[in-house]
Amino acid sequence: MPLLHVENLTRSFGSTRALAGAHLLIKPGEIVALMGANGAGKSTLVKILSGVLEADGGTMRLDDRPFTPRTPSEAAKAGIATVHQSTDIVGAAGLTVADALLLHRFAERSTPFFVSRRSIRREAKAMLDAIGFSLALDRDFGDLSAADRQLVAIARALANRADLLILDEPTASLSGDETRRLFDILLRLRAEGLAILYISHRTADLEAIADRAVVMRGGRVVGSFKRPIDFPSAIETMIGRRLDAARPDARLATGPAVFEMRNAQLVPASDPFDLLLREGEVVAVTGVLGAGKSRLLSAIFGVARLAGGEMLLGGRPHRPKSPADAIAAGVAMAAEDRHRSSLMPPAWPGNSLAATISLPHLAKWYRNGFLFGGRERREASDAIARLGIKTAGPLASIWTLSGGNQQKAVIARWEAEPSRLLLLDEPFQGVDVGARRDIIEAIRARTDRATLIATSDPEEAHEVADRILTIDRHTLRPVATDAVSSAIQGTYA
Template sequence: MGTTSKLSMQNINKSFAGVPALQNVDLEVRAGEIHALLGANGAGKSTLMKVLSGAYELDSGSIEIDGKLIAIKTPGDAKAGGIHCVYQEIDTALVPQLSVTENIMLDRISSHHSSMWLQWSSLHKEAELVLARLGASIPVRKKVEELTLAEKQLVLIARLLTEQAKVVIFDEPTAPLSLEEAERLFRVMHQLKSDGIGCIFISHRLPEVFQNCDRITVMRDGQRVLTTETKDSSIDEIVRFMLGRTFEEEFPKIEAPIGATVLEVKGLTRSHVVRDVSFEVKSGEIVAIVGSVGAGKTELSRLLFGADLKEAGTVKVNGQEVKLDEPASAIRSGIALVPEERRKQGILVAESVKRNLSLPILNLISKFGFLSRSAETLNASQLINRLGIKASSASQQTMYLSGGNQQKVSIGKWLPADVDVFLFDEPTKGVDIGAKSDIFRIIGDLAGQGKAIVYLTCEFTEALGIADRILVMCDGRLVGTFPRGKATQEQLLLLASGGEEVTG
């Protein structure tokens, strides 16, 4: 393997609205190496790669390619410097209506004023040669929209080779692939490595990192905390660096009596995103389902709320099987969802706080189809006080509240409704520490009232703090279960990263 540095990022700093996202980050990628970039959710990996690929402009620091300083202010600057990306959302980088050859030779074709003067037979031949170099046999006259996701990835990588790529960023490229497709992608990455190209590999699956990567850099809280040769490290060590701090008892758990089973889920399945999931939740119990981004947590919450249709499995509430063909059915059955994307799915941003808080109970505060304004105002004032929602008035538009207060509205609207099961999908995403404390208190109060709580999160520390039981999800399956006090962050992250099934 060559030891010359292909890429050097030094003292990279980036802030958003005065909040540091990257602090003095260094990253060196050698020519002909596969370099893993790891970190827990929110560690700064994506921000660093967006700076490198020109999506964000750095505040300070320097980037060198082949020893030459390069100014990257746009994606075009990055490509001109030989920096390319292979994202999960592969379709955004390809033109589906064009052929494989046209996609591979896109730069060459677009630089010609007329396609009449192009030698199509030689372009097809060149495309075939580039694909053959990657060990891929894809018909080059076929339209890209007819290809599988894995084939599309190979077409994009073939294009990078024709554009003289020097550094290729692979951002969670194996997440949507089968094991066989992932193996083929790794063979391609090793081919790029042997051609002297530097590969940056972002993944939450630690076993594949240790099988394929030469070195590992770990980020935490916007800083680089470790760079090591893979052979000199272990999964346990990497997990320790990714997590950093042990859990701080910032948010004391409110103890609640646990009663009879309220929610029973058996064999719930939808495609490859939720696979044969079974669990139960008792009255007063908080069950956390933890996993990395893409593990299937959100998809599971949508199935349980009837937002997506299951392919197999049953769901019972208080012993009665429920038909989950739409959210209205779930609500009638006593299931409520506080979704991850609150601005898109949890609240009506253009409506007032008062109107949002009354949405699930409009039938209760209406007579003969007419809404009682006084009942709506009373409901809003009670919930605003109970939840500590900071708004100028109940009539303020919800879009002007902070993230934490929007989340309180998203939760609060369900409190007067006749709900037995609360599903919380990443409820503390994008909220400050004070609002986080309030949200934990609200959830604790609901458990105290005998509600069954399903808390879906990629924040393992939150699950350890709030849950009576923790289930671990990986690639659409539940792969481990732990009673309160029996799990460590290391165990959870190991399982969520593709480790073996364990029951605590």
């Protein structure tokens, strides 16, 4: 008997139909991978299961009983625990691990007004012991690694004896060792009878732990694949077209030098290195988390300072004191966390697709303080057509777009004005295969600049770059493109 039975589920947002008769079966002690392009309906389905949204139609049964949660609290009490990709809502710097584990309890009416530190530690330890986790209870949550934050989130989610655990991109910010540690825990929980719905764009994750893959497209489930999962077929089902060889032919850059680093040191103890980027080439820097990829891009963009050496842009010294200096010099950057660095909050003015693209160009596009929307809308309309952004129009809120389409909008922002050097930090994080191909085509179509991409995924580096460098202990090293996967102790085992 299935633990969860979803049948003919529908949900619309105005004229947009997010779910068009979705169905899903999950058995106890089973890990089911949920695959689908951005906008396929995965997030809407998960939000309905989690009690964040209500369905327009269809039925859900949990443990053979009607299941219609109206709030996340109702879903949790019924036995569904959800861990989202971002762990920011799990805790904050200044809270201990024990505090973060019991944070949800503090808001309950039944919680006493005065709670002792000893009782907090005792209850938090009991939560961890119940599922076999080991974390230092007095450690500051702000000092935890991404993997340990995930463990806190999972432990808190399972505190109510959940029957189904939903994980949304849990390894997006994890290193290879952290990913393997998480997988060991998930496989143990599965053996104990827990059902897991696992959402990820990383096929290596799914191949490692999934018993079955369910594919969504257009708000429906369009395919199911048992282990061993035929991922090429699953991806073709997901995007609705054949998956051709994705690797572009590497180009030998012969254009003028755009950017140089000479005898550069990212941190005082690191070995110095040189870097040369030429016009028209796409260079990927890849390595494990903490190796220095983001630090490298931050130094070029004026967020961090070099510990030693020099940088040249167009043959002239490049010493940006701020991102504004870097932008003025012709350097553009899309940071790793697009939600924090590139998108206006949902409740703020200027959260439309058009305004998202125009934000860093306001002083140039609107002189003397006069704001006219014509340029914004033209640039947004061009980006929609060129990048295949799925949206209701230029004035639609950026927060109504799927993750892949949000990332396309961020890329479009820096396509709207000429630049010498484009920096992209983890540009494919949380982006499905179809959107990734569109973004890669847009990146490689521009031959009037150099592009430097930081990615922790060797497969992504191999797919997008003309040339690949590895980074280890904040030092760059070249590597042959066809050998990059074996050269990096990266995300996948």
